[in-house]
Amino acid sequence: MRKIVIAGNWKMYKTQRESSEFLQAFMPQLESTPQEREVVLCPPFTALSAMSTSLHGSSVQLGAQNIHWENSGAYTGEISGEMLTELGVRYAIVGHSERRQYFGETDETVNKRLIAAQRHGLIPILCVGETKQERDADETEALISNQLAKDLVGVDQKKLVIAYEPIWAIGTGDTCEALEANRVIGLIRSQLKVADVPIQYGGSVKPNNIDELMSQPEIDGVLVGGASLEPDSFARIVNYK
Numbered sequence: 001m002r003k004i005v006i007a008g009n010w011k012m013y014k015t016q017r018e019s020s021e022f023l024q025a026f027m028p029q030l031e032s033t034p035q036e037r038e039v040v041l042c043p044p045f046t047a048l049s050a051m052s053t054s055l056h057g058s059s060v061q062l063g064a065q066n067i068h069w070e071n072s073g074a075y076t077g078e079i080s081g082e083m084l085t086e087l088g089v090r091y092a093i094v095g096h097s098e099r100r101q102y103f104g105e106t107d108e109t110v111n112k113r114l115i116a117a118q119r120h121g122l123i124p125i126l127c128v129g130e131t132k133q134e135r136d137a138d139e140t141e142a143l144i145s146n147q148l149a150k151d152l153v154g155v156d157q158k159k160l161v162i163a164y165e166p167i168w169a170i171g172t173g174d175t176c177e178a179l180e181a182n183r184v185i186g187l188i189r190s191q192l193k194v195a196d197v198p199i200q201y202g203g204s205v206k207p208n209n210i211d212e213l214m215s216q217p218e219i220d221g222v223l224v225g226g227a228s229l230e231p232d233s234f235a236r237i238v239n240y241k
């Protein structure tokens with residue numbers, strides 16, 4: 001059985017106070033959520049400590065939005081695995097397209113971050129996906145194959161989550177059709193050595209498309225941006241039917 005992982009990526013949204021307000025409204029809505037659904041929240045680093053305290057003893061896991069490959073050092077603005085694990089963080093998003101696009105993240109640095117996450121006992125959520133231009137040029141499959149081949153060198157696939165996030169679907173409201181997301185995720189799976197790696201879909205996931213996405217056989221969860229910022233909307237996603 002593949003694990004179902006529903007994660008909220010808050011990106012650069014929410015102060016610590018706003019994170020507490022979110023949890024107050026969100027947590028009571030998880031009472032009848034099936035236990036086999038792993039719910040993960042990835043707030044900004046500044047909210048991790050307070051959220052870790054609030055979530056102690058709950059079923060919701062914490063994730064970070066990045067992790068550096070060294071254990072410590074002169075790397076201004078970066079964060080280490082130990083800093084995250086000390087706070088009870090269990091997951092780390094690696095290689096998000098916004099990191100690749102705006103912060104010069106390459107397949108080589110993504111690979112190093114994946115390995116570091118696993119060295120610290122964190123489960124990395126590796127993001128892959130194509131631009132609109134690459135899709136229009138029929139390069140989707142080749143691009144994703146290439147990302148996987150480079151990013152996963154030396155990575156233990158038994159301790160990994162992958163998110164297929166087509167860049168053209170992120171923050172645009174232009175969700176990838178469920179059948180197409182299912183097809184690409186099937187292709188990703190066919191390239192892996194371990195059959196039961198959970199593979200998520202991400203890109204404009206909303207309360208009104210979650211049920212259809214999760215009914216697809218290859219889709220093992222979602223990575224949600226905008227719709228994870230509001231408690232009722234993320235609760236509806238977590239409690240998909």
Ligand code: 13P
Nearest residue numbers: 009170171203204225226
């Ligand atoms: P949206 O859900 O806002 O499209 O963002 C998706 C995403 O980038 C999650 O990592």
